Amino acid sequence: MIPFLPAGFPTPAESLEAIRTVGTGGADILEIGVPFSDPLADGPTIQRATQTALAHGMTLPRVLDLVRRAAVPVPVVLMTYLNPVLAYGLDRLLPDATAAGVAGILVTDLPAGTAPEIEAPLLASALDLIRLVAPTTPERRLADALRGAGGFVYLISRLGVTGARPDAPPLPDLTAHVARIRRVSDLPVAVGFGLSTPAQAAGAARVADGVVVGSALVDAMERGGISAAARLTAALATAVRGARRSDAA
Secondary structure, three states, X not given: OEEEEEOOOOOHHHHHHHHHHHHOOOOOOEEEEOOOOOOOOOOHHHHHHHHHHHHOOOOHHHXXXXXXXXXXOOOEEEEEOHHHHHHHOHHHHHHHHHHHOEEEEEEOOOOOOOOHHHHHXXXXXXXXXXXXXXXOXXXXXXXXXXXXXXXXXXXXXXXXXXXXXXXXXXXXXXHHHHHHHHOOOOOOEEEEOOOOOHHHHHHHHOOOOEEEEOHHHHHHHHHHHHHHHHHHHHHHHHHHHXXXXXXXX
């Protein structure tokens, strides 16, 4: 179970509490979003949360401080766009993130092979470089797209932006996409984008190794605060683990 939380939302203090609560309440890995002013891959829910975090002065150094202070007992992955990384400075970010307790980084707008001068230090660092794979990634490109990948492969379950949706991705399609990733990589495969309910998470967990849920947690926090996000995290984790146990049996 991989919950996603945008750092600094709804306030920096509440964000710290949310990270600690979700990070100890069912997460196996915790994904923390770095706020950016132009989040092209994110839907309305995450965009609103991002703008709120930016209005509270949330920056990449402050994100790292939140991670350090939260000190959750599960691996933390930063999900970011390239601009904040370059603004901070890659040479500074890699040791600072490691010291703060970050285990991996996912740079949303850094396709594999497009910027070797940026990828090389990332690959040489202590951080796992998480790769994104889309349903439309062609077979001939897949091996290159996953070269140097670490941690897990993030499979986008459907085209478009992030956001909770009432319909789950078709299981046969998801099964086929996971299978072709496994033909070229031994890394675990986690599915994200559009998954929001325990039933959807369980369905994805029967096919993949992990499930990423973000917008639904933000929606829950907007409606009922951190306690609502905690309840949803626990329900999602129970559903994912139940599906995995059932599949193993």
